[in-house]
Amino acid sequence: MTSRFSFGFVLIYSLATAQAPAKPADSGGTTVSTRARAIHDSAIVVDTHADTPQRFLDEGFDIGSTDAKDIGHMSLDKARRGNLGAEFFSIWVEPVTNQSHYARHTFDLIDSVYEQAARHPDRMMMAFSVADIERAHREHKFAALMGIEGGHSIENDIRLLRDYYRLGVRYMTLSWSNTNEFADSSGDIDDPKVQHHNGLTDLGKQVVLEMNRLGMMVDISHVADKTFWDVIAMTKAPVIASHSSARALVDAPRNMTDDMLRAVAKNGGVVQVNFFNGFDDADFHKAMEAQAKDKAAAVEKYVEQLKVEGKSVSYVDEDRIEREWMAKIPRPPLKSLIDHIDHIARVAGIDHVGLGSDFDGVSGATPQGIDSAADLPKITQALLDRGYSANDIHKILGGNLLRVFAKVEGVSREMRAPTAPSK
Ligand SMILES: [Zn+2]
Numbered sequence: 517m518t519s520r521f522s523f524g525f526v527l528i529y530s531l532a533t534a535q536a537p538a539k540p541a542d543s544g545g546t547t548v549s550t551r552a553r554a555i556h557d558s559a560i561v562v563d564t565h566a567d568t569p570q571r572f573l574d575e576g577f578d579i580g581s582t583d584a585k586d587i588g589h590m591s592l593d594k595a596r597r598g599n600l601g602a603e604f605f606s607i608w609v610e611p612v613t614n615q616s617h618y619a620r621h622t623f624d625l626i627d628s629v630y631e632q633a634a635r636h637p638d639r640m641m642m643a644f645s646v647a648d649i650e651r652a653h654r655e656h657k658f659a660a661l662m663g664i665e666g667g668h669s670i671e672n673d674i675r676l677l678r679d680y681y682r683l684g685v686r687y688m689t690l691s692w693s694n695t696n697e698f699a700d701s702s703g704d705i706d707d708p709k710v711q712h713h714n715g716l717t718d719l720g721k722q723v724v725l726e727m728n729r730l731g732m733m734v735d736i737s738h739v740a741d742k743t744f745w746d747v748i749a750m751t752k753a754p755v756i757a758s759h760s761s762a763r764a765l766v767d768a769p770r771n772m773t774d775d776m777l778r779a780v781a782k783n784g785g786v787v788q789v790n791f792f793n794g795f796d797d798a799d800f801h802k803a804m805e806a807q808a809k810d811k812a813a814a815v816e817k818y819v820e821q822l823k824v825e826g827k828s829v830s831y832v833d834e835d836r837i838e839r840e841w842m843a844k845i846p847r848p849p850l851k852s853l854i855d856h857i858d859h860i861a862r863v864a865g866i867d868h869v870g871l872g873s874d875f876d877g878v879s880g881a882t883p884q885g886i887d888s889a890a891d892l893p894k895i896t897q898a899l900l901d902r903g904y905s906a907n908d909i910h911k912i913l914g915g916n917l918l919r920v921f922a923k924v925e926g927v928s929r930e931m932r933a934p935t936a937p938s939k
Contacts, residue, residue, distance in 0.1 A: 517567045517570075517606060517608040517665055517692065517874070517877040546850060546885050546894040546897055546898065547897075548893045548894060548896070548897045549897060549900075551900070552893060552896045552897040552900050553893055553896075555896055555900065555906045555909055555910070556599055556892070556893040556896040556909075556913070557599050557893075558906075558910075559599070559601075559896075559909070559910045559913040559914055559915070560601045560602070560649065560650070560653050560913075560914045560915070560918065561598070561599050561600050561601045561602070561871075561892060561913045561914050562601060562602045562603075562604075562649065562870070562871070562913070562914035562917045562918065563600060563602070563603050563604070563788075563871050563872065563873050563875070563889070563892075564604045564663065564687070564756065564758040564759065564788045564870065564871070564872040564917060565604060565606055565663070565665075565737075565758045565759035565788065565790075565872040565873060565874050565875070565877070566589065566590050566603050566604070566605055566606060566873060566874070566875040566876055566877070567606045567608060567874070567875070567876040567877030568588070568589075568590045568603075568605055568606075568875070568876045569605050569606060569607060569608070569625045569628050569629055570608065570625075570831050570876070570877075571588060571876060572625075572628035572629065572631070572632055573624055573625055573628040574830065574831040574832060575831075575832060578632070578635065579591055579592050579632045579635075579636065579640070580592050580593075580635065580636050580639075581593075587880065588876055588888070589873070589875035589876045589882070589887070589888045589889060590603070590875050590876055590888065590889055591888075591889075592636060592639050592640060592658055593890075594888040594889040594890040595658050595889045595890075596639075596658070597889075597890035598888070598889040598890045598891060598892035598893060599892065599893065600658070600889045600892055601649065601652065601653050601658070601659060601914065602643060602649045602652065602653075602658075602659035602660075602661060602914070603658070603659070603660060603661065603889075604661045604662065604663045604686070604687065604758065605629050605660060605661065605662050605663070606663055606664075606665045606877065607622055607625045607626055607629075607662055607663065607664045607665060607669070607685065608625070608664075608665040608666060608692065608877075609621045609622055609625070609665075609666060609668065609669050610831075611666065611668050611692065611694045611696075613828065613829075618668050618669050618671050619669065619670075619671050619676055622664065622669040622680065623683075626662060626680075626683050626684070626685070629642070629660055629662055630642060632660070633660050638657075639657055639658060640657055640658045640659075640660055641655075641657045641658075641659060641660065642659075642660050642661075642684060643659035643660060643661050644661070644684045644686060645686075645921075645925060646918050646921050646922045646925065649661075649918065649921075661684070661686050662683075662684055662685045662686065663685065663686060663687035663688065663689065663733075663735060663758055664680060664685050664687070664688040664689065665688075665689045665692050665735075665738075665758075666689055666691060666692030666694070666696070666738075667688060667689070667690045667691055667696045667698060667699055667720075667723065668691075668692070668694065668696040668697075669688070670688075670723070672697050672698065672719060674722060674723065674726055677723060677726060677727070677730075677732075678726070678730065680732075681730045681731070681732050685732065686731075686732055686733060686921070687732060687733035687734070687735045687756060687758060688727060688732055688733075688734070688735060689735040689736075689737050689738050689739075689758060690716075690720065690723070690724075690734065690735065690736065690738075690739050690743060690747065691703075691738050691739050691740075691743065692738050693738060695710050695711070695712055695713075695740070697717070697719070698713070698716060698717045698719040698720035698723060699713070699715075699716055699717070699720045699723075699739055699740075699743045700712045700713055700714070700715055700716075700739065700740035700742060700743045701738055701739060701740055701743075702738060702739060702740045702741070702769040702770055703738065703769075703770070705740045705741075705769065712740075714742055715740070715742035715743045715745065715746035716743055716746040716747065716750075720743075720746070721746070721750055724747055724750055724751055725750070725751075725752070728751060728752045728753045728924075728927055728928065728931060729928060729931040729932060730928060731924055731925050731927070731928030731929075732924075733753075733755070733756050733920070733921065733924050734747060734751055734753070734755045734756070735755070735756050735757065735758045736755050736756070736757050736760075736780075737757045737758050737759050737760045737770075737790075737872070738770065740769075741773070741776070744772075744776055744779075745779075748779050748780075748783055751783070752927055752931065753923060753924045753927035753928070754783050754784035754785035754786070754920045754923050754924060755780060755783055755785040756785055756786050756787075756788060756917070756920060757772060757780065757785075757786075757787040757788060757872070758788050758872045759788055759789075759790040759872035759873070759874045760772050760787055760788070760789070760790055760795075760872065761789055761790045761792075761795040761796050761856045762774075762777065762856050762859045762860055762863070763776075764859060764863075765796070765798070765855055765856060765859055766795055766796060766797065766798050766801050767798075767801075768794070768795055768801060770790075770795055771795055772787060774863050777860055777863045777864040777868070778863060778864060780864055780868055781863075781864040781865050781867075781868045784920065784923060785868065785920055786867075786868050786869065786870050786916045786917055786919075786920045787860050787864060787868060787869055787870070788869075788870040788871055788872025788917065789853065789856045789857050789860065789869065789870070789871060789872060790856075790872055790873070790874050791853055791871075791872075791873045791874055791875070791878065791882045791883065791886060792874050792877075792878040792881055792882070793842075793845070793847065793848055793852070793878075793881040793882065793883060794878075794881060796848070796852045796853050796855070796856050796883065797848035797852035797883070799846075799848065800845055800846075800847075800848050800852075800881070803844075803845040804845065807841060807844065807845070811841045814837075814841075815837060818833075818837060835879055838879035839879045839880050841879075842878075842879045842880055842881040843880065845881075847881070847882075847883060847884045848883050848884065849883060849884050849885075850883045850884055850885045850886060850894060850895075850898055851883075851898075852883055853882075853883045853886070853895070854895070854898045854899065854902065857869055857895075857899065857912060858902060861904075861908075861912070866908050866911055866912075867911060867916055867919070868916060869911075869912055869916065870911075870912055870913070870914065870916045870917045871892075871895070871912065871913065871914075873889075875888070875889060892913075895913075896909055896913065899912065
């Protein structure tokens with residue numbers, strides 16, 4: 517999940533007035549060559565961030581939908597066309613509207629993923645390990661995994677963290693855009709009204725170590741820079757950034773500096789590039805800043821109007837408004853996204869970059885040509901065009917994430933092993 521106006525980073529954007537220059541018209545449909553298609557189809561493609569569970573729960577969306585008019589990024593059909601083998605579905609609990617029942621909403625979202633898998637046992641399965649992802653691949657099934665987006669879901673209770681692991685959650689983003697009681701977030705780090713901790717608290721450190729022990733990947737997307745460095749200093753397993761891009765290309769606090777990219781490489785982890793235009797394209801980012809004030813005013817007016825009518829803002833409403841504002845800004849070319857993959861591959865190394873689309877969480881603001889999971893082969897084509905080898909492309913498409921996941925499982929086994937009795 518990238519931006520929700522109720523608690524989105526848009527509210528803390530500086531109110532720059534620069535206008536984005538016009539982009540050339542959408543060339544969109546990159547043709548995928550036979551060679552690119554063959555490379556793409558021989559990979560286990562893993563994406564680490566899709567917000568589709570909001571749709572399962574709030575819209576009653578069925579992942580088996582073949583509705584040609586559906587503007588969502590994800591369905592079994594779209595996944596199959598894009599040879600997407602495994603998806604980490606985001607369990608994201610909006611922190612303002614769900615106050616006092618974070619865990620309850622977390623469980624509801626987890627349930628929504630299981631229910632989809634139960635409806636489509638012939639084409640989809642729940643997966644909890646590298647071995648499960650490989651088995652799903654062999655059986656030509658779509659592997660559904662889960663990652664919690666935002667540490668507030670554990671309600672400061674390490675036992676809830678363990679319960680989520682037992683239910684199959686395999687990564688947790690330590691914070692979303694909101695600083696919680698154990699980790700500072702990049703989303704509100706400049707807000708003086710928010711109480712910060714200078715990174716991770718003692719509980720936060722305990723959470724990281726317990727995640728290492730359980731075999732739950734530690735996700736540093738969204739966290740404040742200091743939180744990132746605290747995690748790197750103490751984690752015993754490689755980390756992931758489930759959906760993060762490069763700050764050297766687009767100066768957004770959600771993006772990672774080159775020093776952070778190098779630190780993830782040293783840690784053995786992986787940075788999964790976010791497809792959101794606001795993080796990947798400098799012009800789009802500027803245009804968002806420019807519209808932030810008008811957008812906030814329009815949103816406020818809408819929320820007030822609903823209040824008068826005794827209603828609250830639903831996820832569907834939020835998404836509709838967010839889409840209207842995003843659609844005012846020209847979509848950048850696919851090149852903007854590929855530039856981030858390229859940059860991270862050069863700075864961190866080819867073994868430390870992958871795909872973290874943020875599908876269904878960016879209100880339609882993906883680059884030209886990327887309208888759903890069905891378009892993933894275009895990324896392979898673009899990488900091939902830049903001279904990446906088939907082997908390198910396979911690493912980016914999922915190999916790196918599977919290596920990190922396997923290492924996290926290994927560290928967990930070591931940490932859980934009974935220690936020899938002392939003499
Ligand atoms: Zn997010």
